[in-house]
Amino acid sequence: MAQFSDMITIRGEEYEFDSEMKVVRVYCENCGHANEIECEEVDGELTFFSFSCENCGYFNEFN
C-alpha cells in the first residue's frame, strides 16, 4: 500500500505523494475516486500523464 505522507507539485497543482513508491493520488474529475498513479521521470522531474479512472473509467486528461 502506498503511504501518501508527502506532497508534490506537478504542473502547478499539489498532490499527495508517496516518495518511496513514486505514486501520486489523483482524484477523478468525474466521480472523485482517488486513483494511485505512478510517476515517470521526464527531464529529471517527476510527472504523470492522462489515465482512465479505475472506478468509473472516465478519461482524466493531463499532458
Ligand SMILES: [Zn+2]
Ligand atoms: Zn472516476
